[in-house]
Amino acid sequence: MAQQFQDRFERKFYYLRLSVTDVCNFKCTYCLPDGYQPSGQRNSSFITLPEIKRVVHAFANCGTSKVRITGGEPTLRKDFTDIIDVVAQTPGIEKVATTTNGYRMEKQVGEWREAGLTHINVSVDSLDPRMFHQITGQNRFHQVMAGIDRAFEVGYQQVKVNVVLMKHLNHQELPQFLQWIKQRPIQLRFIELMQTGEMDDLFNQHHVSGTSIRNFLIANGWILKARGHNDGPAQVFVHADYQGEIGLIMPYEKHFCESCNRLRISAMGKLHLCLFGEEGVELRDLMQADEQQYALIQRIQSHLQTKSVSHFLHDGNTGMTPHLASIGG
Secondary structure: OOOOOEOOOOOEOOEEEEEOOOOOOOOOOOOOOOOOOOOOOOOOOOOOHHHHHHHHHHHHHOOOOEEEEEOOOHHHOOOHHHHHHHHHOOOOOOEEEEEEOOOOHHHHHHHHHHHOOOEEEEEOOOOOHHHHHHHHOOOOHHHHHHHHHHHHHOOOOOEEEEEEEEOOOOHHHHHHHHHHHOOOOEEEEEEEOOOOOOOHHHHHHHEOOHHHHHHHHHHOOOEEOOOOOOOOOOEEEEOOOOOOEEEEEOOOOOOHHHHOOEEEEOOOOEEEOOOOOOOOEEOHHHOOOHHHHHHHHHHHHHHHOOOOOOOOHHHOOOOOOOOHHHOOO
16 A cells, blocks of 8 residues: 555545536535536546546555545436446445435435445435425425435435535424434434635525534533544534434534545546635546556645645635535535
């Protein structure tokens, strides 16, 4: 194995978030309120299966053990199941996850599991079908719920459900969400609304602090769970009376970045050191042949030494990311 990916702050990177498309068929208010708009770049195409195989091998050779396949909506790729298979067959990769809006789960989740998908995150921003429609722009609540049920039927022991809590929209649904997971092995992940370049007004209108939810949980007997080395940034809470769990993702906490263990590859083949950081480092020229593995690893290693200590969101910096779909959230 090559040297472990590590930055100058001695953070080690066990987790790759691999975006395979920036296209999405939903129009979520906090991500793509106007729907997907093609970038207009000529000759632009998303990373191919052979390129994915090479870049995942490079990361696995440098200590990465978890890959999350993201988008946009990653299941819009016709070769999505093949992508899962390629990632899962990579020596050293122990966890293969995806984040999906869930609209294809009911029909396809069995195939994904057989291909090697070990973990699923589904975005469900409301348990009220009308509010779900309002937030996502799609009237598919019951279809997504059926997909979650199907995931359990095909053998998943747990499904993670992502919820972006927003003031004046869904933040009053906390009691309903808690009731929903009481008898279900769902890890409910409340994600703080994040301010990106195009979303200033929305953020100011709808942001809810995760701290208030954490205080509520602790006051009601929820206990913080220990974090694994290749886990994401969620603070996970458990309760003796609940089969489900609660995860809080709070990027505005001052020390959020100290435990950063993840890097991102965009659907266009760029390395992003931070969701909010910079324009990205071109890797695609080194993803064309197996013989370029050493050079690919070296380029990643060298740019890792420029990774900032923090995203500085708590200082009001929104970075250069126009919206979350552009590099996979």
